[in-house]
Amino acid sequence: MNDMTPTREQREAALEGMGCKRKRVEDIRFTQGKGNYVDDVKLPGMLFGDFVRSPYAHAKVTKIDATEALKLPGVIAVLTAEDLKGVNLAWMPTLAGDVQMVLADGKVLYQNQEVAFVVAEDRYIADDAIQLVEVEYEELPVLVDPFKSMDADAPVLRPDLEGKTEGAHGPRKHHNHIFTWEVGDKDETARAFKDADVTIKEMISYHRTHPSPLETCQCIASMDKITGELTVWGTFQAPHVIRTVASLLSTIPEHKIHVIAPDIGGGFGNKVGAYPGYICAIVASIVTGVPIKWVEDRMENLSTTSFARDYHMTAEIAAKNDGTVTGLKVHVLADHGGFDACADPSKWPAGFFNIVTGSYDFPTAHLEVDGVYTNKAPGGVAYRCSFRVTEAAYCIERGMDILAQKLGMDPADLRIKNFVKPEQFPYQSALGWEYDSGDYHTAMHKAMDTIGYRELRAEQKAKQEAFRRGETREIMGIGVSFFTEIVGAGPSKNCDILGVAMFDSAEIRVHPTGSVISRMGTKSQGQGHETTWAQIIATEIGIPAADIMVEEGNTDTAPYGLGTYGSRSTPVAGAAIALASRKIRNKAQMIAAHMLEVSEYDLEWDVDGFQVKGNPQARKSMKEIAWAAYHAPPPGMEPGLEAVSYYDPPNMTFPFGAYFCVMDIDVDTGVAKTRRFYALDDCGTRINPMIIEGQVHGGLTEAFAIAMGQEIRYDEIGNVLGASFMDFFIPTAVETPHWETDHTVTPSPHHPIGAKGVGESPNVGGVPAFSNAVNDAFQFLGSTHIQMPHDAWRLWQAAKDLGAHG
Amino acid sequence: MIPGVFTYHRPSSVAEAVAILANHGDEARPLSGGHSLIPMMKLRMAAPEHLVDLGGIAALKGISEDGDTITIGAMTTQHELIGSDLLSAKLPIIRETALMIADPQIRYVGTLGGNVANGDPGNDMPALMQCLDASYVLTGPDGDRQVAARAFYEAAYFTALAPEEILTSIRIPVPAAGHGYAYEKLKRKVGDYATAAAAIVLTMNGGTVGMCSVALTNVADTPLFASEAGDILTGSTLDAATVKRAVAAAEAITQPASDGRGPAEYRTKMAGVMVERALARAAERARS
Numbered sequence A: 001m002n003d004m005t006p007t008r009e010q011r012e013a014a015l016e017g018m019g020c021k022r023k024r025v026e027d028i029r030f031t032q033g034k035g036n037y038v039d040d041v042k043l044p045g046m047l048f049g050d051f052v053r054s055p056y057a058h059a060k061v062t063k064i065d066a067t068e069a070l071k072l073p074g075v076i077a078v079l080t081a082e083d084l085k086g087v088n089l090a091w092m093p094t095l096a097g098d099v100q101m102v103l104a105d106g107k108v109l110y111q112n113q114e115v116a117f118v119v120a121e122d123r124y125i126a127d128d129a130i131q132l133v134e135v136e137y138e139e140l141p142v143l144v145d146p147f148k149s150m151d152a153d154a155p156v157l158r159p160d161l162e163g164k165t166e167g168a169h170g171p172r173k174h175h176n177h178i179f180t181w182e183v184g185d186k187d188e189t190a191r192a193f194k195d196a197d198v199t200i201k202e203m204i205s206y207h208r209t210h211p212s213p214l215e216t217c218q219c220i221a222s223m224d225k226i227t228g229e230l231t232v233w234g235t236f237q238a239p240h241v242i243r244t245v246a247s248l249l250s251t252i253p254e255h256k257i258h259v260i261a262p263d264i265g266g267g268f269g270n271k272v273g274a275y276p277g278y279i280c281a282i283v284a285s286i287v288t289g290v291p292i293k294w295v296e297d298r299m300e301n302l303s304t305t306s307f308a309r310d311y312h313m314t315a316e317i318a319a320k321n322d323g324t325v326t327g328l329k330v331h332v333l334a335d336h337g338g339f340d341a342c343a344d345p346s347k348w349p350a351g352f353f354n355i356v357t358g359s360y361d362f363p364t365a366h367l368e369v370d371g372v373y374t375n376k377a378p379g380g381v382a383y384r385c386s387f388r389v390t391e392a393a394y395c396i397e398r399g400m401d402i403l404a405q406k407l408g409m410d411p412a413d414l415r416i417k418n419f420v421k422p423e424q425f426p427y428q429s430a431l432g433w434e435y436d437s438g439d440y441h442t443a444m445h446k447a448m449d450t451i452g453y454r455e456l457r458a459e460q461k462a463k464q465e466a467f468r469r470g471e472t473r474e475i476m477g478i479g480v481s482f483f484t485e486i487v488g489a490g491p492s493k494n495c496d497i498l499g500v501a502m503f504d505s506a507e508i509r510v511h512p513t514g515s516v517i518s519r520m521g522t523k524s525q526g527q528g529h530e531t532t533w534a535q536i537i538a539t540e541i542g543i544p545a546a547d548i549m550v551e552e553g554n555t556d557t558a559p560y561g562l563g564t565y566g567s568r569s570t571p572v573a574g575a576a577i578a579l580a581s582r583k584i585r586n587k588a589q590m591i592a593a594h595m596l597e598v599s600e601y602d603l604e605w606d607v608d609g610f611q612v613k614g615n616p617q618a619r620k621s622m623k624e625i626a627w628a629a630y631h632a633p634p635p636g637m638e639p640g641l642e643a644v645s646y647y648d649p650p651n652m653t654f655p656f657g658a659y660f661c662v663m664d665i666d667v668d669t670g671v672a673k674t675r676r677f678y679a680l681d682d683c684g685t686r687i688n689p690m691i692i693e694g695q696v697h698g699g700l701t702e703a704f705a706i707a708m709g710q711e712i713r714y715d716e717i718g719n720v721l722g723a724s725f726m727d728f729f730i731p732t733a734v735e736t737p738h739w740e741t742d743h744t745v746t747p748s749p750h751h752p753i754g755a756k757g758v759g760e761s762p763n764v765g766g767v768p769a770f771s772n773a774v775n776d777a778f779q780f781l782g783s784t785h786i787q788m789p790h791d792a793w794r795l796w797q798a799a800k801d802l803g804a805h806g
Numbered sequence B: 001m002i003p004g005v006f007t008y009h010r011p012s013s014v015a016e017a018v019a020i021l022a023n024h025g026d027e028a029r030p031l032s033g034g035h036s037l038i039p040m041m042k043l044r045m046a047a048p049e050h051l052v053d054l055g056g057i058a059a060l061k062g063i064s065e066d067g068d069t070i071t072i073g074a075m076t077t078q079h080e081l082i083g084s085d086l087l088s089a090k091l092p093i094i095r096e097t098a099l100m101i102a103d104p105q106i107r108y109v110g111t112l113g114g115n116v117a118n119g120d121p122g123n124d125m126p127a128l129m130q131c132l133d134a135s136y137v138l139t140g141p142d143g144d145r146q147v148a149a150r151a152f153y154e155a156a157y158f159t160a161l162a163p164e165e166i167l168t169s170i171r172i173p174v175p176a177a178g179h180g181y182a183y184e185k186l187k188r189k190v191g192d193y194a195t196a197a198a199a200i201v202l203t204m205n206g207g208t209v210g211m212c213s214v215a216l217t218n219v220a221d222t223p224l225f226a227s228e229a230g231d232i233l234t235g236s237t238l239d240a241a242t243v244k245r246a247v248a249a250a251e252a253i254t255q256p257a258s259d260g261r262g263p264a265e266y267r268t269k270m271a272g273v274m275v276e277r278a279l280a281r282a283a284e285r286a287r288s
């Protein structure tokens, strides 16, 4: 009998808690096509909405005539800005403090802008009706190039802002200027440059791209005119924020709005904001009293709902001859498109771009960002990144390579020389952040040893000589990237969205039989929360993860939270989960003490229950304690076993990593082949190593796509080019390189379980690794910086310009 | 991304299909695999009122050999081309090319007839058919006629096919046993049309080129038969200077569009690179 008693290790394994490579529980339904996405939701009497969109990038709208469309059988209504004015919704506020047209109000500012909303009995009729709505446009001069946006004679894009010299983030200096954001010490930085032995300066562009989740943005709005309740199903990364915004805009009381985010097919920042489709569906449902579904198609998604990046960064670094960096100066020209609809915490017009000092100990730095309007779609979302951190990481990682080139130093050695040292943590950066923890040297050396960095450099040298001798037409590049991320927005002292502090929450209820339902304010879009959240709880309260249900996305049942983006779920909600679990464990300890008739101080925690110190036979498992909580709680104690926790993080977390990319480029075609890609990530405590690996693979694949060709392009009259998967580069398994992953563990000192968040690191660190590999390959031919994206024709062009075609 | 209204027909014979087409003129379009036509309809770049599905016509299927000619039924899918032992033995370049079209899902339904009738310069089979000197059998109300692939293409989406005609089969002269061949295609990713591609078939007598046929994909608004390049190479020993001249001749006839694949200048140069690489591989195969 006794040998049937599970060992401590067996009990621990049975929990599938933190550190376990637990299989993703949500995949059972996803891999069988049994997920429940917005478009799977079908309500009786549901109508469909679809948009008439502008063919022009900049034009006056002089007339909208829906007469013919309304004659088509099955067409119910055609909404225009005039109709929305009746409910004060022709314009909507953006997360960035700007306002945005819901439907064209007198003019359009970008191609495919929403002009009218057709409501019909089915999607087919709606699409037919769109062709019948007659819109008259008067074309206006188009502004595409952000560098021309503040020319004196640049066209006025936003007449609605005429005379407004003050924007949401300070003074505006031109009719197309949105804000200037300045951080750091200008004078001190100027001095550093004056005293420098060496300086570099380069304009580094991070082109416009798009998060392109496989499921596009969509929603169903259903207004019940009898009860006055509005239910909205939608692809929302932040359902509670959507509820609050919907209440503020519609004046429907917040408790009468039910927001439900069912399964979401990827978000990557695309599903944080509010889009005209949501507003129009809600208004149409309020008007008609029946549910309205709006589902974007791929081209609409790529061309209108939230681009990412489009940052043009002029970076300058001052250094001593030995490579020690002494100052950093960055100016960013940020192209925001027609409206400033950036999805950043409200006080951060350029997100956390001031992480741009990266992993290096810059004594002083100065940063200035100018946001401008152009005739392009609005957005500027954090595409798998924590608010402009990808742009910042790219800027500094390219900058360090360019400095190494100028100094004739190895780029890895230059980085190591300037790393923030382990003993400097918590480290105050020159641009205002306190890095929580890090051990950059250990990570870098492990990475270099694993890939055989010095040997690769020797091979590269031999190849360059062979190329010069005409023996090969291939050049080899080694990309080094050492990134520091800033995630986990964020502390209420500096982060809010429209005034709501960026805390997050967890509610955990242990049932009498010892199983659990738990709900969080976050919302998985593929990150695997149903798996990992249960693992945290399992370790904290000793109940097997398999007995813990995780539910997110229903604002009626989940505690208020700010949602999932910016790698914030683990740093913020993950902490709330641990703390709620600990409240439960504390109560369980009192119950166990009562059951065992000892003082609670005589008890110690042991994997899945409490035991009497020095007498491990006297123990109560959590299962037994749960039953007691409902059956016979200690006298005077409230029955039940549940807890809620709201967590306001004391600081951000700062994951980091060392990435290396080895690439071979055919100079005659410009085709680049990634030979090796090694990614070492340090995200602190690792909750589920397999999910981390999956996140890293996914993020690296996106980084590969972005660096090597994924782009939203415009021609000179503002036509958006390549907004379909025929052109927009989504790599398949065939193109995607093989990923080697590795890790070190430096826990966050301020997080209850020491975890930092990892989902976005690979995108942040991956792009510079690829781009540095490309740039490194061309360096010996005399190049300093080649702009992304590095698709074949551009690399061929670079080779040609450098004389490699003879 | 939703097509307009159309009527769907599914005839069971070529005569019936031709009759429907003749009846509706320009308003009707044959439907084969639908993997070029339906995307165009979803974008409303094509809005036929009548779709005549050829999928129910058994006579349009199959691959057969008759003396020096191989005949492929128009409704033969790209997947079936890949799987055919006859083609692998006699016309292996068809298999090589078909494997570079799109992805398996598309190849299961996309047909050879649709691919060559479509008139999209991005399609890979038309240049290959020009390289092989194939002819297309076109069946209309007045019976059959044959048009050489090299004479079929007029401009993007404009061909010698009349609105009431159906392309019923493709006839290909079997190249000499032991011929060399290669289809070189530069593309951005799986599922992409060519940035530039080149088809080459040649024979070698000792070290000398016996015959050489060159054609190019997606570097003009039609497929291009590069006759001058082929002529330059024929009789040569494939010495560097001759290859260079042939490549230049091939590049000279290109007129590519600038698009996401690259500017025109790049695509012209890539046509040259593809010719050079296809030639090297074809010659290698011919000798072995």
Ligand SMILES: Cc1cc2nc3c(=O)[nH]c(=O)nc-3n(C[C@H](O)[C@H](O)[C@H](O)COP(=O)(O)OP(=O)(O)OC[C@H]3O[C@@H](n4cnc5c(N)ncnc54)[C@H](O)[C@@H]3O)c2cc1C
Residues within 6 Å of the ligand: B029, B030, B031, B032, B033, B034, B035, B036, B037, B038, B039, B054, B074, B100, B101, B102, B103, B106, B109, B110, B111, B112, B113, B114, B115, B117, B118, B122, B123, B124, B125, B161, B165, B166, B167, B168, B191, B192, B193, B194
């Ligand atoms: C994502 C994607 C990638 C692709 N990539 C490639 C590629 O790399 N290379 C490539 O070659 N193709 C590519 N294609 C196209 C694919 O091969 C198509 O299947 C092919 O071009 C058309 O064949 P179909 O049978 O589908 O023709 P359909 O789409 O049915 O028809 C195409 C056109 O030809 C006409 N037509 C069809 N059959 C006949 C007939 N027998 N007689 C007269 N007219 C006829 C139709 O009316 C229509 O105008 C791709 C398609 C997609 C969707």
